[in-house]
Amino acid sequence: MTTPVTVYVPRDSAALSVGADLVAAEIERAAAEAGRSVRVVRNGSHGMLWLEPLVEVVTERGRIGYGPVEPEAVADLVAAGLLDGADHELCQGVVAELPWLRDQTRLCFARVGVTDPLSPEDYVGHGGLTGLRRALELTPAEVVAQVTESGLRGRGGAGFPAGIKWKTVLETPGELKFVCCNADEGDSGTFADRMLMEGDPFTLIEGMTIAAYAVGATEGYLYIRSEYPDAVRTMRRAIAVAREQGWLGGDVLGSGLRFDLHVRVGAGAYICGEETAMLESLEGKRGMVRAKPPIPAITGLFGKPTVVNNVLTLASVPTILADGAAAYQALGVERSRGTQVFQLAGNVARGGIFETAFGMTLGELIHTYGGGTRTGRPVRAVQVGGPLGAYLPADGLDLPMEYEAFASAGAMLGHGGIVVFDDTVDMAAMARFAMEFCAEESCGKCTPCRVGAVRGVEVIDKITAGQDPDGNLALLGDLCELMTEGSLCAMGGLTPMPVRSALLHFPDDFTARGEKSTGRYEEANS
Amino acid sequence: MASPDPSVTDRVRALVAAHRGDRGALLPILHRIQAEFGYVDSDVVPVLATELNISRADVHGVVTFYTDFRAEPAGRTVVKLCRAEACQSVGAEQLVAYAERTLGIKVGQTTPDGSVTLEQVFCLGNCALGPAGQIDERVHGRLTPARLDALVTKAVDA
Known part of the structure; x- marks a missing residue:
């Protein structure tokens, strides 16, 4: 045979x-x-x-x-x-x-695509559990120090240093603490969390277990959006396998560590990707944003000290522990250390996952690796960082992929999702959509977001219809400022970013629409 | 208020009992109810409130906050088309318009014969293979009008 x-x-x-x-x-x-x-x-x-x-x-x-x-x-x-x-x-x-x-540096995604995601033998055979075993040899404070020294920042978009968050939870006394993983990956142009959960679920379990050990938590929750049924199934099966293997439960790897993990499924609310709304949802409530302070690290899930991190933040931790903080910190530029899992999406010839150290330019990612647009037409605009990220024009793609360079360009690196548009895009329509999306998905707790988004749609409609453009542009500017300054969370606070960047870089789409028509995509493709 | 069907009440109580040890169990319970009955009937709200010792307003507030929990049953086939940015960049709006035209309904509606419900969704995590859509539980990528027609027909006939 x-x-x-x-x-x-x-x-x-x-x-x-x-x-x-x-x-x-x-x-x-x-x-x-x-x-x-x-x-x-x-x-x-x-x-x-x-x-x-x-x-x-x-x-x-x-x-x-x-x-x-x-x-x-x-x-x-x-x-x-x-x-x-x-x-x-x-x-x-x-x-x-x-x-x-x-050409990639795959740390988070080292095993994704290579192994059978649910095979514990594959996982261990490809370096799995090395980070957790190493962590268990250290004290919790030493694990936190490793994460701090690595320079790891939150991969969910905000970029807050993970070690500082962990240190707060570690130092907050409490019998009961939680580790919550935010897998409510609702931003268009992002799919890395989903691919990691479907392609290498044990890495996330290992990362959460290390976090639990580091801060003294005994229970973990993984909040996955309902739009990801395959990820939910894979993670549930992986957790069952991990329990059988003794990687979770009352005596993790024979170390005496007690930690168990539960999957919770969202219910179609984008706002639950905001960490405090996610905590409310985990508590069985409406996903209403909480005012901060108090911060979740001190008063989190059910009022207990809680680590809330994104999937990729937690999935980066095993590597950091296995290879040491210095090796991770050696990658990247400025205050953006390690690797980021960039996601090429939208109208791009070669879309997918590209994990590399921070610092490569946006243009290189889109043109060299992405191969330009799928339609073969010129790139006109690129949105980075999800629906709340800025639109950049085709001649502004020489930005290095790192947090501060984007911030100083009035943009946001966020979670590294990149959506490419060709020259048929109507940027006034995209700006209107940003407001429309905010109106649809706002939790409704604060007025600037709940009402501002509705007014934003109306005022953009007036501008594109040619009604007192100057007056209405001024009004839109005021509204954007109010939403930015007055909203409770990033939903209302950042919705003005795509709107203002579209206005800044593509003003003619708003005020000189005579020669344009809707349905340009259809015309271009007919 | 009409009193709910006793068998439904018993079933809801059993679902609550199955989650008795869970923290913040309302969402998992509502998912189970939605999966089993296809929607969350307003009649189950007082049952849940009593069983979980919270107010009816609290339960109603949660049910109506989340898009997934339906107030009435959907059509036999549910077609969700992604309208988020990445899919828009490859013609999602044109695909939605096509679906509305051929099904003769608007997004959010069900065909008069109850066969298809058309809905919008903001991101299925398939952003490099758009336009994306979900037909019943399965995600599809690189949708074209022809491919959408074929998939919908297959689902409706199944």
């Missing part, structure tokens, strides 16, 4: 969205028909999403990739020698040697 050929077909929901399940089934069927024995492994995605479904075949040369593979093409591919890694027009060569992957 011959050894079965190992074939990888991703189970990531982006890959599934373009037929990966059908591809996997077709491969089993075609192989059986050809009398070949195969072992199909459902891995995470490598993040080269334009190649999905990306099928990999294990050969002596390494893992040979084929993509994008449509289910209908599988039979021909197998006949053409896919199971032996034969050449083909869809053959990408050895996947690990592709420039897109080779």
Whole structure:
């Protein structure tokens, strides 16, 4: 009997969205028909999403990739020698040697796409648990010091130093403390949290466990948005496996550490990505933002000291403990240390995950790696940092990807989500959408956000309709200032950022609309 | 107020009991009710309030805050189209307009025969493969009018 050929077909929901399940089934069927024995492994995605479904075949040369593979093409591919890694027009060569992957520094995403996400053997075999074991040899205060020295900042968008937050929780006395992971990844253009949870869930569990040890927490909650059912399923299964393995529970890795973890599912409210709204939601309430202070590190979930971190912040921690703070701190620039998982999205030829040290320019990411727009038309605008981030014009892409450089350009690096638009975009419509989105998703607690967003839509409509443009532009400016200064949280406080940046860089879209029409995308593509 | 169906009341009580040890259990319970009945009937609000020892206003406030909890059943197939920025950059608005035209309903409505509910969603986390949509529980990427038609027809026929 011959050894079965190992074939990888991703189970990531982006890959599934373009037929990966059908591809996997077709491969089993075609192989059986050809009398070949195969072992199909459902891995995470490598993040080269334009190649999905990306099928990999294990050969002596390494893992040979084929993509994008449509289910209908599988039979021909197998006949053409896919199971032996034969050449083909869809053959990408050895996947690990592709420039897109080779040029990255993958710390968070080291195992994503490589391993079977739910295999504890794969996890440990690829360096998993090294960070947690190392942490357990240190005192909690030493673990916090490692995280502080690494320079790790919150990857959810705000960029607050993780070590300082942890130190506050550690030093706040309390019988009961919590670690909460914010996986309410609602921003358009971001999918790294989802891919990590689906592609390497044990890393997040390990990161949360290290956080629990460092601050003295015994219970953890992972708040995942309901729009991510695959991530919810994967994390729940991974937690069950981790309990069986003794990685969670009453005696973590035989160290005496007690920590358990629960998945909670959101219910379609964008605002629950704001940390205090998320805590309210976890308590079973409406996702209404809390005023700060008190800060969650002192008065958090159910009033107890609570670490609230984003998925990628926590998933960065195992690496920091395993390889030391200095190694992490050596990467990056200025006050942005380590790596960031950038996400190329929207109208981009090669979209996906690109994890690299801070400091690469936005233009290099979009043009060199992203390959420009998917439509082949010129880039006109780029939104970085989600719906609350600024729009940058095509000639403003030489910004280095680091927190302070973006802040000083009136923009926001946020979580590193990058959405590309071609020259058919109507920027007044995008500004209007920012206000519309805020009106739709505002929790309603503070007036600048709840009412301001509705007024924002109205005043932009007046401007684009040509009604007293000067007066209404002045009014919009006032409104933006009020929302920025007067809102309780970033929802109302940052909605003016996309609006003002659109006005600043693309004023003609608002006031010289005569020669333009709506539906430019359709015209350009007809 | 009409008193709720006793079998529904018993079932809701059982769901609450299953989450008795959970902290802040209202959302997990509402998800279970939504999954089992397809919507959260206003009749279950007082039952939940009594079982959880909170006010009816509190329960009502939570049910109505979150988009996921429906006040009435949806169509047999639910089509959600992403209208967030990344999908807009590759023609999501045109796709939504196409769906509204061909289904003969607006976003947020259900076809008169109860077969399809069309909804908008802000981000499915499939931002590099837009326009994205979700048909029942499955996310689809690189949607075109033709692909959407085929997927909706398949779901409706299933």
